[in-house]
Structure formats: structure tokens, C-alpha cells
Amino acid sequence: MRAAVGAAALAPLAACSVPGARKHVPTGAAEVAAAVRDFWDGKRKTGKLDFANYTQYIDADPADQSRHPTLEAFTRSTGIRITYNELIDDDASWFGKTQPEFASGQGIGYDLMVVGSDSYLTKYIELGCLAPLDHSRLPNFARYGGAAFKNSSFDRGNVHTVPWQSGMTGIGYDPAKVGRKITSWQDLLDPGLRGKVGMWNDAVQMGNVALLAVGADPETSTPDDWRRAAGWLRKQRDAGMVRSYSTATYQSALQRGDLWASLVYSGDVFQANQSGSKLEFVIPEEGGLLWTDNLCIPATAAHPVDALAYMDYAYRPEVAAKITETVQFICPVPAARDVIARDAAAATGERRAVLRSLSTSPLVFPSEADESKLRRLRVLDQAEEKQWNALFEPIYQA
Structure with a gap:
């Protein structure tokens, strides 16, 4: 599922809007709040979203792998049409492709992307390539996001990211x-x-x-x-x-x-x-x-409000459960466990066994004792x- 990445040699780094220069990364609460205001001021929902992800890293209809029921439900509930692209093979090659596009100031053509919690995410942040998130529009993340997936060392305060899968x-x-x-x-x-x-x-x-x-x-x-x-x-x-x-x-x-x-x-x-x-x-x-793969919004996104709406949607327990039922990695929404257990009770045959195994597996929902060793x-x-x-x-x- 998740492409493995290494710390491969990279092209020379350039800030996303000023070639050759690094950006100042906001750290204090006042700086972050100002950055959030500056970025989101005047931005509005457009009804469109371009999403780039790894392959086979979202829920899929068993009868038609090209259909993703949670994306379809998101469009029905919000009116936002998603163009979903499984383009990311690994973080190294994706960074190599997108960094020059960021540096050109023209953007990368995507409003939402998944990046692992490794050195490439740090580079995106240092170069000013990622939008600061408006957490007032992320109530589901605040309510349902697991404590282990908040305030990580690679993005203190989740200024630029929320976890996708882990x-x-x-x-x-x-x-x-x-x-x-x-x-x-x-x-x-x-x-x-x-x-x-x-x-x-x-x-x-x-x-x-x-x-x-x-x-x-x-x-x-x-x-x-x-x-x-x-x-x-x-x-x-x-x-x-x-x-x-x-x-x-x-x-x-x-x-x-x-x-x-x-x-x-x-x-x-x-x-x-x-x-x-x-x-x-x-x-x-x-x-x-x-480790954590993260949702983040490029600073050059054409439809960032729509991307933020999807971020919050993905933290609904019933949505996170459906994604986990396909992906089968650690879910960042602990409340999804009860949803999967209910789905198992309503299922039959092999699917019932798989869902029961998911809802009880410490590999998908680690115990507090296991989390303490990570x-x-x-x-x-x-x-x-x-x-x-x-x-x-x-x-x-x-």
C-alpha cells in the first residue's frame, strides 16, 4: 500500500515562491494565527477539488475498484466535485516532480496531496510550499483525531498537516x-x-x-x-x-x-x-x-477551501471506517473502530470475518500500551x- 521512501539525494532546494530562498516558518501562536489569516482571507468554496494520493490508498468498491464510495458521498453532501488521482509512487520522486513546479510559482495542479512524515515533508514546510491550516474549519479533526496523531514533532500543532493513515x-x-x-x-x-x-x-x-x-x-x-x-x-x-x-x-x-x-x-x-x-x-x-502519511494543502492550491472541507470530512468516524476497511493500516480516528465492529455485525461470510479482524487488531487500532512503545x-x-x-x-x- 504505502510506498517506502528513503533519503535520496535531491535537486537543489528553492523556496516555493521565491527561487533560491527558504521561507520563514511560523512557530509561535501569534505568527501561526497571522499566517492563517493571511492565507485564508477572501478564499471561498469553488465546488472543485483535485486530490493526489498514493495508489490503492483509499476505500474502493469491491465490484469496481475505480469507484470510491466515500468520495462519491462527499460530492453528494457538499456539491464539491473531486478529481482523484493516484499519481504518487513515493515521496522522493513526488518531491522531485513538484518542487520545481512550486518554485516556478505556477502551482502543481492539485489542491490536496498525501506526504509521508519524513524528510520530504520537512522540506515542503521549510520551503513554504504548504498552506497553514485553518483549524476553526476542522472540528472533526479536533473531536475525533487520536491523541497519538496530534502535535507530532514533524509538524507541531498540526499547522500544515493532518494524518491520513498511519x-x-x-x-x-x-x-x-x-x-x-x-x-x-x-x-x-x-x-x-x-x-x-x-x-x-x-x-x-x-x-x-x-x-x-x-x-x-x-x-x-x-x-x-x-x-x-x-x-x-x-x-x-x-x-x-x-x-x-x-x-x-x-x-x-x-x-x-x-x-x-x-x-x-x-x-x-x-x-x-x-x-x-x-x-x-x-x-x-x-x-x-x-510513521504517518499526511493530508496537506499546497500553498498554490486553486481550491483550498474545498480541500479543507475534505480534510474535515475524512475525520468523520463513518468515513474513516470505510477507508480503513479497504486500506487496513492504522486509522487516525479511534472512534472508527466501533463503526467497523457494527459493519462486521451486519456483514456475512468472509467479509464479516475480515471486518471483525480489523476491529480487534492491534495492528490497526494499537492499544495504549503499544502506543507507549512507539x-x-x-x-x-x-x-x-x-x-x-x-x-x-x-x-x-x-
Whole structure:
């Protein structure tokens, strides 16, 4: 579902309306309030919305995958016509495509887009590419958004984003192959798993999980911590533990038995088990990662009021439930769980079983205990990103 991204080398950065210059990002309450007033003053609903998303990342009619019932219901209730485009393959390529368009001042042709909570989102914010959100028009987010999805380190106060979907990065494994419980990142150094471990060709995720493995909190980590984390990954590689570094093939390799344990997204394990696998997902005792894909409005949007209306609509529990029933990643609206349970009670056969599993799965609705073990990814500035990449990219590129 969610395209994996890394901290790939980027084209030179230019602010979205002033080429070659970074924007001042509003931080204090007064600055944010002024920015919101300046952006939204005089803007009105137009009845049109252009939405860019990842592929297969919204609800779909089982009989016709091109139909998205929640989008159709939004148009019926608001009169806003949506042009929905599944154009985003990964954050790196999308940034590479849109940043020059932003810098030209001509806009990118979309009013709403989904961006992951990684270094690319930070770049969009720093360059002034995203509209500051008017939270007075987001009452559903205020009421129904989960506490874990508000005020994140990558966007304090949700000034520019609200979560779309979320997930956990941890360890997925086949207990029948491993023969025991996996509980720690250190288990991925166990000689009994030599040549059967999957890791990723993704400097962002790899670096952050390695920080957890060496006992550092990614959000507050230092360059000394990064060097220790890179050393842990080199030790794993040099011991022959890793069969492959791939974000694209690990799920199928786990299901085939080529891998016995791997770095995984929680939603991929849930989906694999719905297809008959018997994998387990664990948040290691040192902690796992919580990542978020986010809705944001380009500062150049032609129809921003319509985009903001959709943002709030997506936080209605009944809407969030329908999206989760298809996407099957972590839902940022906890109240959607009861809606899915009611849908399960009204369903029959295989669909009833799937919906029951969704409503009770800690991979879709994590418990408070699980949430307490999750950490956010390190937010890197441009200089830090260069240092980070120099440490972590050679591990899987060698």
C-alpha cells in the first residue's frame, strides 16, 4: 500500500515562491494565527477539488475498484466535485516532480496531496510550499483525531498537516521458521537467523530502527548516536545476517519462507495474514517506529477551501471506517473502530470475518500500551540529512 521512501539525494532546494530562498516558518501562536489569516482571507468554496494520493490508498468498491464510495458521498453532501488521482509512487520522486513546479510559482495542479512524515515533508514546510491550516474549519479533526496523531514533532500543532493513515515499523517473523518468540531488535543478530533476515534499502527507516536497537530515542538522537546505530547495522551485515535489503520484496519473501524475520510495516503483516500467512508482528522491547502519511494543502492550491472541507470530512468516524476497511493500516480516528465492529455485525461470510479482524487488531487500532512503545522518526535538516545519508546509505549499497 504505502510506498517506502528513503533519503535520496535531491535537486537543489528553492523556496516555493521565491527561487533560491527558504521561507520563514511560523512557530509561535501569534505568527501561526497571522499566517492563517493571511492565507485564508477572501478564499471561498469553488465546488472543485483535485486530490493526489498514493495508489490503492483509499476505500474502493469491491465490484469496481475505480469507484470510491466515500468520495462519491462527499460530492453528494457538499456539491464539491473531486478529481482523484493516484499519481504518487513515493515521496522522493513526488518531491522531485513538484518542487520545481512550486518554485516556478505556477502551482502543481492539485489542491490536496498525501506526504509521508519524513524528510520530504520537512522540506515542503521549510520551503513554504504548504498552506497553514485553518483549524476553526476542522472540528472533526479536533473531536475525533487520536491523541497519538496530534502535535507530532514533524509538524507541531498540526499547522500544515493532518494524518491520513498511519502504521508501525517493527519486526515481522514466521514463528514456525524461527521456533521461538522474537522480542528485541537484538534478535536480528541471532546466528540462528543468519541469511534469513530482511532489512531495507531505506536510509530513513533503517537508521531510525538502528537507533532504537542501540538504545537511543530517534527524535532526540545526536550524530554520536547515529554513528553507533550505523555500527550496529554494519555488524549485522558483516555477520551475514541479512539476506536482502529491499522494501519491495520483503513481504512476499516472508510469505514464501525465504526470509524468517524482517523489518516490516504493520499493515503488510495484517494483509499477509488475511491471505493465509501466519506471521507475527512485534514492537521490540526497545521500541518501534510510528510513521504517518499526511493530508496537506499546497500553498498554490486553486481550491483550498474545498480541500479543507475534505480534510474535515475524512475525520468523520463513518468515513474513516470505510477507508480503513479497504486500506487496513492504522486509522487516525479511534472512534472508527466501533463503526467497523457494527459493519462486521451486519456483514456475512468472509467479509464479516475480515471486518471483525480489523476491529480487534492491534495492528490497526494499537492499544495504549503499544502506543507507549512507539517513537517518531528523526526530523533532519539539510545538513543533518547529508551526514545521515553518508552513514547509512553505504550499508545497503555496498
